[in-house]
Each structure stands twice: as structure tokens, then as C-alpha cells.
């Protein structure tokens with residue numbers, strides 16, 4: 001694999017335009033940048049947003065936002081990793097993996113015990129994620145393929161108290177960014 005010189009840091013306010021460009025280039029369109037705009041302006045936003053910077057240029061971004069686990073005894077606040085973007089010119093050199101691993105480390109001691117995401121299990125398994133159903137969690141939509149619904153546990157995870165369905169905040173639904181829809 002080619003090398004890189006990126007380093008991970010917290011996103012700053014003056015990164016927003018650069019981040020938006022990276023997200024748009026990575027996902028090829030405005031849908032995901034608009035989701036990120038929506039997240040920033042919603043109750044889901046916790047300011048947990050990180051960038052990878054290489055030679056003073058933002059080349060990758062990831063955000064973690066608030067969601068809920070509908071557990072038997074109470075609603076548990078959890079995190080959702082979304083979106084994750086690496087600029088197409090800098091993909092497949094290890095930057096995305098480093099960004100996820102280092103940002104997860106920075107979140108390790110937060111109160112939220114779990115980080116959920118939708119994504120390719122081949123990619124995220126190496127980064128500490130396991131299929132959600134393996135730990136007793138249910139998808140927020142049947143349009144998320146079972147293997148794509150994944151979770152990583154943080155320090156506060158308590159297996160005996162934590163099972164149930166992930167509940168997304170409305171912003172994911174308003175932007176129709178949950179699961180897959182058949183290709184038109």
C-alpha cells in the first residue's frame with residue numbers, strides 16, 4: 001500500500017468548506033454533504049468531527065453524532081459514525097483506517113457505550129466493528145443489509161443491559177440516508 005503523511009485532528013470551524021468539498025468528492029454528489037449540513041444543525045450534533053490533514057490540506061473527514069438504543073430498561077445515548085469520506089485522490093493509502101482508529105480512540109472514554117454504522121463489513125471489521133446482530137442489536141431499517149449494520153463497543157458498554165434497536169435521529173430520515181433503496 002502507498003504511504004501517506006496525514007495526521008488526525010479535531011475539525012475546526014474554518015474547516016467546514018474544505019470538509020464539504022471532501023465529502024462531496026468522496027460520495028460524488030450533494031446528498032451526503034447535505035446530510036452533514038443537516039446533522040450540524042440538529043440535536044444529533046455533538047461536535048465530534050475529525051479531519052485528516054496532509055500538507056495543510058484536509059483530505060478526509062469523519063463525524064460521530066447522537067442516536068439512541070431502545071434498550072429494555074431505558075433509552076441509551078449512542079453514537080453513529082457517518083459520514084466517513086476520504087478524498088478520491090487520497091483513497092487506499094490507509095488514511096480512512098487511520099482516521100477511524102484514531103478518532104475512536106479519542107472517543108473511548110465518553111459516556112456513549114456504542115458506535116453504530118452502516119458500511120462494508122470487509123472494511124470495518126479490521127477497525128474493530130462487528131455485525132450488530134452478533135451483540136443483540138436490531139437495525140433501524142430492514143433496508144440495511146444485515147452484515148452492513150455494524151457496531152463497535154466503547155468503555156461504557158454493558159452487555160447485560162444493552163440490547164435492542166438503534167433509533168436514528170430524524171435528520172437521517174429527512175435526508176433519506178438510511179439503508180439502501182433499489183437502483184432506479
Ligand SMILES: CC(C)(COP(=O)(O)OP(=O)(O)OC[C@H]1O[C@@H](n2cnc3c(N)ncnc32)[C@H](O)[C@@H]1OP(=O)(O)O)[C@@H](O)C(=O)NCCC(=O)NCCS
Nearest residue numbers: 026027084085086091092093094095096097118119120123
Ligand atoms: C471507504 C473509504 C472511506 C475508505 O477509505 P480509504 O482511506 O480509501 O481506505 P484505507 O486506505 O484505509 O483502506 C484501504 C483498504 O480498504 C478496503 N477498501 C477501501 N475502500 C473500500 C470500499 N469502498 N469497500 C470495501 N473495502 C474498501 C480495501 O481492502 C483497501 O485495501 P486495498 O487497496 O489493498 O484493496 C473511502 O474509500 C471513501 O471515502 N469512499 C467513498 C465514500 C464512502 O464510501 N464512505 C464510507 C461509507 S460507509
